[in-house]
Amino acid sequence: MATSFRSVVRTVFRFTPSILHTPRQYQAITLRLCPALQQFALPSHSFCQAVTLQDNSTIQAAEALSRYKDKPWEYLESEEYIERYGANPVWVGYRRNHKGGIPPQKTRKTCIRGDKICGNPCPICRDSNIMIHHQNVKLLQQFISPQTGMVYDPIRTGVCMKQQKKLSETINTARDHGFLPSQIPHVDFTGEDYSNCHDAVGLTPPAPLKSGDDWYKWYGAITPDENEVAKVRKTYKAYLKPGL
Known part of the structure; x- marks a missing residue:
């Protein structure tokens, strides 16, 4: 039935x-x-699915990325940055994953290759809101020594070589545009540098020779070979003045 x-x-x-x-x-x-x-009966499908926590974090990261894309320096003044880093530079406390107790002497070439991301990205690659820009002065100052004005070595900051190269180029651009000061060594000048008694800036000494004298004394005692002189005159006959 x-x-x-x-x-x-x-x-x-x-x-x-x-x-x-x-x-x-x-x-x-x-x-x-x-x-x-x-x-x-048909299965009950719900077209309005609940958004998971992972989707929320992805949406927030995309919104923050678009918000700081035009003005990346605003991220360093936001509450999110202060809560994560505080008053320290972004590279403080970073430690690269490596085998053994001795860290490698060079940082990795890059942290992101296509769709693959390494296990522990560098301080710049791990935060998508950090953008290297020549107007982002507060970020660039974190990678410059205040005493010498030199860019910190990547071994100290842990930045990958790709971001380190981009940092160096951006710092030079910021200095050219006047956003960062340029380190010029101080030189103390003495009174001799401004005097006109030096041979290079003084009066030209008189010539040691008189008109008609040879520069070298032995030059007038040389007698040229007549055959060689005849060959030279024959070769350059068309270019010699009449009477020579």
């Missing part, structure tokens, strides 16, 4: 596809009145 009832229901659903598109309340009433039709 159950087998024949199922075959009848299948036939009805095959020739009347409109039943499949019945509203949800009628479908629930039908299943409540006839539980045997429950195995033929």
Whole structure:
């Protein structure tokens, strides 16, 4: 009896596809009145799925990236940056993952290769809101020594070589535009540097030779070979003045 009832229901659903598109309340009433039709009912799909925590973090990261894209220096003044780094530079406390107790003498070439990200990215690659820009002065100052004005070595900051090269180029650009001061060594000048008694800036001494004298004394005692002179005159006959 159950087998024949199922075959009848299948036939009805095959020739009347409109039943499949019945509203949800009628479908629930039908299943409540006839539980045997429950195995033929459509699965309840929810088109408004709840957003997970991972999706929320992804959306927030995308919004922050678009917010700080035009003005990356605003991120260093935001509450998010202060809560994460405080008053310290972004590279303070960073430690690269490596084998053994002795760290490598060079940082990695890059932290992101295509879609692959290393296990512990460098201080710049790990935070998508940190953007290297020549107007982002507060970020660039964190990688410059206040005593010497030299850029910190990547071994100290842990920055990968790709970001280190970009940092050096951006710091030079910021100095050219006047956003960062240029370190010029101080030179103490003495009174001799301003005097005109030096040979290079004084009067030209008189020539040691008189007109008609040879520069070298032995030059006038040399007698040239007549055959060689004849060959030279023959070769350059067309260029010599008449009488020579």
